[in-house]
Amino acid sequence: MIKDYLEYYYRKYGFHFRVQRFFKYPTPWHNYKDHKYSEYLSYHGHPNHREVLPSELCLDLDYHSKDATREEIKEAQDKTVEDIQKRLTNKKISYSLWKSGGTGYHFHIFFDELLNYGKYERDEIKRLLLRDICYGYLTHHEGKAHVHLTPMIQLENCRSRKGGMKSLKHSEDFGENQIEDSVLIKYDVDKAMAQYTIKKIPITNGEPDDIKYFLSNDMVNTDGKKRVLFILASWYAQQGLTEDECYSKLCEWNSYTLRGYLFLKQIKGTVEGVYKSKRRVSERYRRDLLKEIGVKI
Numbered sequence: 001m002i003k004d005y006l007e008y009y010y011r012k013y014g015f016h017f018r019v020q021r022f023f024k025y026p027t028p029w030h031n032y033k034d035h036k037y038s039e040y041l042s043y044h045g046h047p048n049h050r051e052v053l054p055s056e057l058c059l060d061l062d063y064h065s066k067d068a069t070r071e072e073i074k075e076a077q078d079k080t081v082e083d084i085q086k087r088l089t090n091k092k093i094s095y096s097l098w099k100s101g102g103t104g105y106h107f108h109i110f111f112d113e114l115l116n117y118g119k120y121e122r123d124e125i126k127r128l129l130l131r132d133i134c135y136g137y138l139t140h141h142e143g144k145a146h147v148h149l150t151p152m153i154q155l156e157n158c159r160s161r162k163g164g165m166k167s168l169k170h171s172e173d174f175g176e177n178q179i180e181d182s183v184l185i186k187y188d189v190d191k192a193m194a195q196y197t198i199k200k201i202p203i204t205n206g207e208p209d210d211i212k213y214f215l216s217n218d219m220v221n222t223d224g225k226k227r228v229l230f231i232l233a234s235w236y237a238q239q240g241l242t243e244d245e246c247y248s249k250l251c252e253w254n255s256y257t258l259r260g261y262l263f264l265k266q267i268k269g270t271v272e273g274v275y276k277s278k279r280r281v282s283e284r285y286r287r288d289l290l291k292e293i294g295v296k297i
Helices: 006-015 037-044 070-090 113-114 119-134 181-194 209-216 222-238 242-258 262-278 283-292
Strands: 019-020 048-053 056-063 095-099 104-109 145-147 152-154 167-172
Touching: 006 048, 056 070, 056 119, 070 104, 070 119, 070 167, 104 152, 113 119, 119 145, 119 181, 209 222, 209 283, 222 242, 222 262, 222 283, 242 262
Parallel strands: none
Antiparallel strands: 019 048, 048 152, 056 104, 056 145, 095 104, 095 167
């Protein structure tokens, strides 16, 4: 029986994540098993792409050389795969290795410890894990595949848009993966130095930097998410949005940034409370929260 990885991940982690069907043309991304997922399936069909999960390190191996023959590409890929496998085995890191259906390979590695961190921190730690595991393969070299992280990936046991089937090549189980102390120490050093710099914030729609951060990043803990919900509701109210417009904006934020973490009735209740009270959150309150979670803007 072919394993249903979408359902497996959903049952294991208990949150929505984005999926997409992409063959001849890309369909919109949608949250797996949200309240409109059945409509998505009936209209677009079953997805074959998914986002990389918060606890997941997905290593994408490709070899790009305009003049390389198929034999040279295969040799470079095989050499890189063998070396990465040896490193993971030496570190006792559990993983699964997948053939992409084309010439590439995907390593899927899970560190559930990453779920204890916010999005910005997770991305930084993943970057350090990549450097720790794949040094020597992070740039393009003759005779070596290039290894990089990818935010979206072809779904396991599914056909790719190029026609090939993604299939399991090998897996190793050493138990639950732990992030090595050397990686976390390096992260702490980088974080200490970064407090004097302005962190890059994705551009949204011209909002102030602190609002951009709240719209683009999930929070470390439940209390943080609830406080940001209140802050954003108050800010949208200050901008003159109607109660319905504010609710719609927050539902979109909850879906794409928090992966459906908040209940819709929770969002509705917060919006109603903000518009009823007429009180608004100050910029100072927003800055205090950023300072509390270690972000300097």
